[in-house]
Amino acid sequence: MLMTLVLFIVVMGFSLGTRKSLSWPENFVRDTTGFVQSLFYKPAGAIAGFFEDVGNLKDMAEENERLKIVVAQYARDKANYNLIEADNKRYESLWNLTQAQRNKYDYEYHYAQVVSITTEPGNSTLVIDLGSRDGVKPNMSVISEKGLVGIVSQVSKFTSTVKLVTMMDSSDPNSQPPIAATAEGKVDKTFGMVERYDQASNRLIMTRINANDPIAKGDQIISSGIGGVYPRGLIIGTVESVKTSDYGLTRTAIINPAAKYEDWKQLLVVFTPEEGQE
Template structure:
């Protein structure tokens, strides 16, 4: 019996020694410089790679999905911010365009008044248009200058383009302007006729602007002498004769010249320089007599 136990003990010792030797050999192969892996290492590596591929690829897809969702959220926020920026830019651009337009318009008014003041020594007071009436029998507008600023009836009112009308009524703070579209020599309530001449022909051309035709939108310049050199495209201005309208106010341009009433005179059709639009500002002309 003792002999059997001894034999078994020797066998276990033998197996342990064999296992230890194999372990050392494997370690030697593992730690040594080799050009290729052993088949157990290959098997282990391939198995590990397969398991990693099976486990990590779906996990990578899920992680990528959440990352894409996060990117979409960021993109949506950036788009929203971009829309706000564009809207703000559009609003600021509109404000800039409005301010630029206002500056250009006021500069144009200022340049006009300076030029005319140097030319005829008149004073030009800029007025804001308060209201406008375009009824056929009452074409008038109201401006925000009145008796307090020295405005008087029959003062001429112009735009940058040309003559608009005359002051018909004055209160302390406002004045009513009767437009040239009301002009009709046969109507006692119309704007008075205008003694007119042509630029560069002041000593040769003369006529009376007496009527505005709403159908053709033309002014009629009558009582022109047959020998008068007036011609198409002449610029017509007030002559200053009669004292009501100051000299040199631009009225319009000659469109045509026709034989007048009874064939003794001629009539010129004048296209108004002022287009009778929705004005924002107009100019009241103060002559030297008005300034006193």
């Protein structure tokens, strides 16, 4: 026992001493232990990694769902923002127009939402959500922020039908009345009648213009107020060309309409001071 204890102390001292390499028994024990551990550690690590990956996939799927919801909400909010921004721009344009018209002609304007639009050949009309209860009457003018759209043809208590300028045809007795018109800046010198809308060219035709009339290409055409149907100063369009009749007695102007016939949402009904007082 004494010899064994001495040998053990010698071996332990040898093991604890500073050495550059392990002895062969230590190498044998370490390699054997490492090999046995590897047999259990690698499969256990693989199994643990598998379950960890499954957990990560579940987390990724949940995060992906959350991201999809966020993207959908962003798309919805962006669409709503674009709609609100477009509405604000339209309202701003309408407001600027009404302020300018009020300062110049003392008209009142009632906002109207477009309920429906009919663009069938020979029946270009729209319906607005203002009626007799709002003071709307037949032959009142309806405009957009760009210019004249048409006149009220029928009125019920809650809605009104607007006949578009595209229905204008002097040869049709059921068409809306022609527009007595003049040119902005040439009110005392220019006069004519906007009597027809050419479906082929999408242009208004202004006739009965005196041969000496100074009307020219680029002039802005407005209603003159003569005749009592269309209030004075409503924008109709811009002169695209002017031609003289065969006999040289009158001239005809081709007008590019200011109000493009589009998918309107809001329009304005024009109330003159007399109509506003009734």
